[in-house]
Amino acid sequence: MAGTAGTAGTAGEVLxxxxxxxxxxxxxxxxxxxEGAASGADAAEGSDAARSLRGAARRISGSLATFRVVTxxxxxxxLRTELVWLSSTLADEHAYAARxxxxxxxxxxxxxxxxxxxxxxxxxxxLTVGSARAGALLERQLTxxxxxxxxxxxxxxxxxxxxxxxxxxAVLASExxxxxxxxxxxxxxxxxxxxxxxxxxxxxxxxxLPPAPEAxxxxxxxxxxxxxxxxLLRVHRYARETLGEDVARLAVxxxxxDRHRDAAEAAAASATAARTPRIAPATAYALGVLHADQxxxxxxxxxxxxxxxxxxxAVP
Numbered sequence: 631m632a633g634t635a636g637t638a639g640t641a642g643e644v645l646x647x648x649x650x651x652x653x654x655x656x657x658x659x660x661x662x663x664x665e666g667a668a669s670g671a672d673a674a675e676g677s678d679a680a681r682s683l684r685g686a687a688r689r690i691s692g693s694l695a696t697f698r699v700v701t702x703x704x705x706x707x708x709l710r711t712e713l714v715w716l717s718s719t720l721a722d723e724h725a726y727a728a729r730x731x732x733x734x735x736x737x738x739x740x741x742x743x744x745x746x747x748x749x750x751x752x753x754x755x756x757l758t759v760g761s762a763r764a765g766a767l768l769e770r771q772l773t774x775x776x777x778x779x780x781x782x783x784x785x786x787x788x789x790x791x792x793x794x795x796x797x798x799x800a801v802l803a804s805e806x807x808x809x810x811x812x813x814x815x816x817x818x819x820x821x822x823x824x825x826x827x828x829x830x831x832x833x834x835x836x837x838x839l840p841p842a843p844e845a846x847x848x849x850x851x852x853x854x855x856x857x858x859x860x861x862l863l864r865v866h867r868y869a870r871e872t873l874g875e876d877v878a879r880l881a882v883x884x885x886x887x888d889r890h891r892d893a894a895e896a897a898a899a900s901a902t903a904a905r906t907p908r909i910a911p912a913t914a915y916a917l918g919v920l921h922a923d924q925x926x927x928x929x930x931x932x933x934x935x936x937x938x939x940x941x942x943x944a945v946p
Contacts, residue, residue: 639817640813640814640815640816640817641697641700641812641813641814641815641816641817641819641820641821642700642806642808642809642812642813642814643813644817644821644872644873644874645693645697645700645701645806645808645813645821645872646806646808646813648693648871648872649690649693649694649802649806650802650803650804650806652686652689652690652693653686653690653799653800653802653803654803655682655685655686655689656683656686656687656690656799656803657796657799657800657803658682659679659680659682659683659685659686660679660683660796662678662679662682663676663679663680663683666679677724677727680720680723680724680783681724683720684717684720684721687713687716687717687720688713688717688864688868689868689871690709690710690713690799690802691709691710691713691714691717692864692865692868692869693868693869693872694706694707694709694710694713695710695865696824696825696827696828696865696868696869696872697821697824697869697872699809699812699824700808700809700812700813700820700821700824701806701807701808701809701813702807702808702809703809705807706807709795709798709799709802712791712794712795712798713795715791716786716792716795719782719783719786720783720786722779722782722783723776723779723780723782723783725779725895726772726773726775726776726779727776728892729772729892729895729896729899730768730769730772730773730776732892732893732896732924733765733768733772733896733899733900733920733924734765734768734769736896736920736923736924737761737764737765737768737916737920740761740919740920740923741758741761741916759912760910760911760912760913760914760915760916761916763909763910763912763913763916764900764903764913764916764917764920767903767906767909767913767917768899768900768903768917771899771902771903771906772899817873821872821873822873824869825866825869825870825872825873828862828865828866828869829866829869831862831865831866832859832862832863832865832866835855835858835859835862836859836939838855839852839855839856839859840852840855850894850897850898853890853894853928856887856890856891856894856932857891857894859887860884860887860888860890860891863880863883863884863887864884866880867880867881867884879938882938883935883938883939886931886934886935886938887931887935889927889931889934890928890931890932890935893924893925893927893928893931894924894928896924896927897921897924897925897927897928900917900920900921900924901917901921903917904917904918904921
């Protein structure tokens, strides 16, 4: 594997350096988040700090999962569980805000597009009203969900559980609990094989992805396997980062899977809104077109990932 042959130090030294760097990034993001909250910084700054906090938490937890045997396993398992909880809690508020933005942008685009045709027997004005009402309904539902997620985030960040996690990461920034035997091994004999296991799991998950949508009707139940590939790709990327490898290709593939997840969740939100009791037919129609549009985005993201991950052979 490229980039690993020249990695200097023992397995413990290389893994420890990566974990300490991510712990430092976590603490830096936490400080920026706290300072922004105290000073009343705008939402964008707070979102950036929370994103950095989540990214560091995911990298630490992913590395502890992949290279668990190199660390004190009981410590690694406990910290990883808490970091997964934290990153999931922090992600919810951002996810609802991003979903609303995606859906409102799509409604705006579709309402003036031939892709959003006027239903037979309906006037163009009714379509505009339907789109506006659909947007208002989505904004009401997703804003409420975001507000609840924001309250949950504030509660989590003020909890003794979170402070215990922050204290553990602060210790990690200076000292990484390592297994005394495995940590002394060579990188190529310890870390590289463990990283290869993460890659093998990813490859196996990609191999069993559902068939392409042109061969079978779309099934929302297939979103689950794609989300699992997204998770495993992230773990694989963090393992390669630990080894000092170039992960640009993996990051681009991950972005495609992020778009897949976002579009799938946006489609689900539009379907949920369409099931609201006693909504007008024009509103339901607008939501139905929006749902179809987001499902198209899901399929486009799948094709993009396949093109990146399994490029077609060059024609001589």
